[in-house]
Amino acid sequence: MRESRPVTLITVARQAGVSKTTASDALTGTGRVSPATRDRVMQTATMLGYVPNSSARHLRRAVTGTIGLHLPEVLTRSDYYMRFVFGAVDQAAAHGYDLTLITSGHGSVRPRLPRVDGIVLGDPLGGDAAVEHLIGSELPIVTCERFPGRDVLDGVVRSEHDAALRVLLDHLHDAGARRPALVVSSGESDWAADLGRGYREWCREHRVEPRIRTITFGSGTEAAAPAAADLLSAHPDTDALVCGPDGAAAAALPVIRAAGREAGRDLLLASCVDSPAMAEADPPITAIDLRPREAGARCAELLFEVLNGSAPPGTERIHPIALVPRASTQGTH
């Protein structure tokens, strides 16, 4: 949680005998400030117990011409994140900005801070030390999905994954499925927690016993196949399988065939993340289109609004997502 104290940047600047701009530059390591001045400003800030708050951060000039983007490191092979990155790059370019992909520093507990005006955190995972470090930097931060267990930082772009999953489950129900099962990622991400919640609520309302298998977030599609196999063997009367992780539903197809089932006929199959792999699968797999390129663009756009002061701190934007029905949920009727 952010703290706010009465000591302002102006107080620090006055006490150090510099302009507010110089004080800001000195504290953030930007601009052209001599080492002596920087040291004096930093000592003054420490002495006064100055903690930059959200609104003070917005007063800082944009000087690096670069925004940062951090993604869960395990996921750079995901089609979703590739598109997300290029959406954010497009927006950055439209503002004349570069975009720095912040990697997690590989084992160093405190990675150096990137030189950026602000940061987009894509799917920040609870307990990710690199994410905590970036949040501690006091740079303006917009997240894609909420940071689990935290208030909204400077801004959030999020989608209503629980509602979208309920639409998907209703679609399966309409196609005749009564006992849907779910393979989902562990709940360090807001997205996976949303899916688990939506599924459990739907099951409660429909008086259906939840059938759920959880795999590690970002463990890749190889973990999805055994989870699906386990579900189908533990609950042979399962009539629909919903896979959360990107690519998992396609990875489940061989498992479904091996269990003597036929996807789209006696077992409906759907994915919570659309991708070319879903469209080109045999049969093509019904999926929720998360519109990743647009999500990346909206996150960058909101960050620029935070930077220029036009979006108030804590701004929340809902990014619409939509079900794309395909042959895998056609059913027998």
Place this chain on the structure above:
Amino acid sequence: MRESRPVTLITVARQAGVSKTTASDALTGTGRVSPATRDRVMQTATMLGYVPNSSARHLRRAVTGTIGLHLPEVLTRSDYYMRFVFGAVDQAAAHGYDLTLITSGHGSVRPRLPRVDGIVLGDPLGGDAAVEHLIGSELPIVTCERFPGRDVLDGVVRSEHDAALRVLLDHLHDAGARRPALVVSSGESDWAADLGRGYREWCREHRVEPRIRTITFGSGTEAAAPAAADLLSAHPDTDALVCGPDGAAAAALPVIRAAGREAGRDLLLASCVDSPAMAEADPPITAIDLRPREAGARCAELLFEVLNGSAPPGTERIHPIALVPRASTQGTH
């Protein structure tokens, strides 16, 4: 072409009365150098006519923890470049580095320089002012493909596209095609120039009249369809169509059908760039796999070797690429 002059960094440092490290930091805008010292060093360097040469640039300490990547701006929707970027990001992360995607500054003639240790230029286009500006920065630079009209900069990772195209043309010949046509991008990129050269050479050796249509580099697949239509109408006896640009071969499929031809039967079809769109087309399209993720990784790897001095200036690495035959070049036999 790079110039090398007798004035070295050490000469500048001595004359300015600072250490070599400080002189380097002052000239590159890195490290903690007071404005007065920086000005003195820069004046000294100008006075002496100092031009940093390749080896001197290698002496500079890596301080930003970030490498830069510049791509032709028009192409951020390309599957190839998405994969290329993530390959480079993987390598950067393995070295504990961030990666900054450098955008072209949108109309400003001299975009600000990004704060990076070195730069990878993916497909530098001849006449691209942003590329010239980055090269003028004297930062260590590795290119993917050569920069047209220039010697190798600090390093190059390139593929033998002309040779790969000749393998593809031989494959078409084996499948019965005698009059292959080519849709290719304009020659600002080394890649497109390579393809045009390979095609013309093959045609000369096989005593075949070249049938070629050139579309603007990065103009997208919408320019490919009219070019293909024009080729088929001007040369109705064309029996194979090879498309250079990413995605163009899939865009040509409706044109082929509209001309009353059948791809893979009476007209063979192939792409010089593989992608999921080629694999999922109907019929699946034979393509050259450029292995973009590996190419991005190798470029970043070579840049790190340049930075740590283990790769000599002008290092050239050949990145292998391979033909992936599919149904679109099966032919009738």
